[in-house]
Amino acid sequence: MSLEWVGSVLAGTTSVGVVYLLGSLGEIYAERSGILNLGLEGIMALGAATSFITTIAWGHAVAFFVAGVLGILMGLLLAFFTVSLRLNQIAVGLAITMLGSGLSGFIAFPTTRKTILRALNPELPSTALEAQSAPMLPSAPLPFLKDVPIAGPMLFNHNPVVYVSLILAPTMWFLLFRTSVGLKIRSVGENPGMADALGINVFRIRYLTCMLSGAFSAMAGAYLILGFQPFWIEGITGGRGFITLSLIILSAWSPLRAVFGSLLFGGIEVLQYRLQLFGFGAASPQFVLMLPYAIAVITLSLLSIESFRKRISAPAALAKPYYREE
């Protein structure tokens, strides 16, 4: 195994990891405020489908913008059902996942896609209408830094979205743990009754985090197709949304730890492909496919010991609707 091979695995690790990272950053905010956004997988799929189409029609920047807006709308939908109507968050989340997955399959289906593309931009050439893949985000290697061994290929030889995500993680950690808005979000997720009594608008905070989580989930989907795997297949998310949910538990609901969690899962995913190339596990391919989940179980068990000691656990009011007069 040459250094080059290691470098390329590491580069791939970051590449996939960012999908998880973007998804988890928004989701952590939602869960910290007491909302379990189980619709993550579906919103991700929807983000992927729309950005696939809008990139062909209008380019990358618009694609991310559209995905973000759509994600916010999905977040609003989630908030309406879970915060205002106080429905069961698991049921609503699964419904949104189904809605998102179904809708994404529908709009990205070749015939519908063609119609949508024509409507969006009538001047598109027919090759674009038939295209099976979207143009990928351009790589923007950082001068000098990219040549640092190991860290260079891993962190500094990527597209801008990767850099932005990696900067977003500490920023969002700071917001969550060092500012009054963050304290409000965390308190709402722990004890909404108390937060309410201190004049904090529980509903507004939860609507906000729902929208944030929606936006981030959709962008994760957009990045998935524009930064990692530029051709559309149905079910493109492949359970990554759900893996993100378990990753958050592993990260103990911290945006910083989520970076490591994301890279860990990204690394496993990449290794899974690479090892298959080597013929590793050819006899039992299921073994390699099982790896991410097995590692999740093991790390979770180990972390739970640590968490128990420090009393880190899920936000106390997670997935519990808030009623004003108890």
Added chain:
Amino acid sequence: MSVTPLVELRGIVKRFPNVVANDRVDFSLMPGEVHALLGENAAGKTTLMNILYGLYQPDEGEIYVKGKRVRIRSPADSIRLGIGMVHQSFRLIPVHTVWENVVLGLKEAGFVLNRKKLTDMVKKFCEEYGWNIDPNARVWQLSVGEKQQVELLKLLVRRAEVLILDEPTSVLTPQETKGLFKAIRTMAKSGKGIIFITHKLEEALEVSDRVTVMRKGRVVATKPTGEVTAEELANLMIGRPVLFKIEKPEVKKGGIVLEAKGLKVMGDRGVLALDGVNLCAHSGEIVGIAGIAGNGQEELMEALAGLRRVEAGKVFIDGEDVTNKGAGYLIGKGVSYIPPESTRWAIVRDMRLVENIALKFYRSRDFSGMLRIDWHKLFEFSRKLIDEYGIAAHSPSTLAGTLSGGNLQRVVLARELSATQDGKVPRLILAAYPTKGLDVAATEFVHSLLLKHRSMGSAIVFLSEDLEEIMMLSDRIVVISKGKVVGEFLSKEKTVEEVGMMMLKGSAA
């Protein structure tokens, strides 16, 4: 008086389904005053304060803050007006630090939270009141008394001028209570007004300047504390003189009902909680278990009720070996168990009263056939119990969770003590702290119930934190310390002081 009251409530009316919780209530609070709001459970004290705090909206009446008429729609409004409340159950976030709990929602904290500045501020307030809390500690690490101080800190940093304390001493040790009273006086001296909700006469007398007594949703008197006596207040509270002494009829002791020999039981943490305890109780006898909390009393009760595994030793009921036979079997043998914190462990709050009562009687042939439960009959039965036990609920289909603590205790007692229609009286009654947190009238009611069952031939074993209560009620007293029986005697043989020493020293000195 020329001074404007900090708060004035005029003609407050609040109706709940079936009850008028507040009926034309007037109340005022002066700057620098500690005003005790005294009343039994469910007298409407907490409702009134929840109205002032914005949790409830009054149906009628006016609220004035510093002479200006206001509407308080939410706690946020009341905080803005300088009104703060410390609830009976603390509203804190255990996993957050002290300072995070304190500054939550505080405007002055700014957007980026400056930890140094904020912890210094918390420390400054702590020093002022002589409290010793580390602002960086997580709230779950604190003692109950310290948690209460954090609650007070929340109000102090918001410069609240009106502090409402709802039964603040119910969770405190005597030392912590003393500390709290000192802090309350300090606050009053600095011009704040404190409303002290309580049902304990002595506390109202000790700490307040003025006292308002409520009964059944109405104010029955407001007087300067110096001008009233404990007896007067007690009369006002329950509307008739209290019997501080218990009239105990002579009952002939019957045969042995309960016999426990060499009981060894593990506590929750896996260490021995009971180490070879012998205990017996006769028909028509009340046995009081005295001991300092955490010396194995609760484990003893659970073991006797079949809820905790007996590691060694034997338990006999009416001569039959029932060791580790389980609670269901023991219920069949006529054992009734009233757990500590029974409103939590013996009541399903989301179920109706009739269902809560049915939890025990569904087994009875009187109420059920092979598969079917005769709800009609259970309703009738529940209605009878509601009447007999004076439960303030208008129907058996009232949700248990809507009743006050005192009333829920009555429901538990009704279920555990009442005989079914075939007239079987419980053989053995295990009552763990049956009067804890109850007001005078409810306590008296529990006492009379236990005595009534004693006359009917039940054997009774009971726990209490109140030594005087044990001395008055029991025929025989067993003192327990570190999981062992350290003394056993008839209640008339010893004085309260002697028993107290025995509990403390852990030996029959």
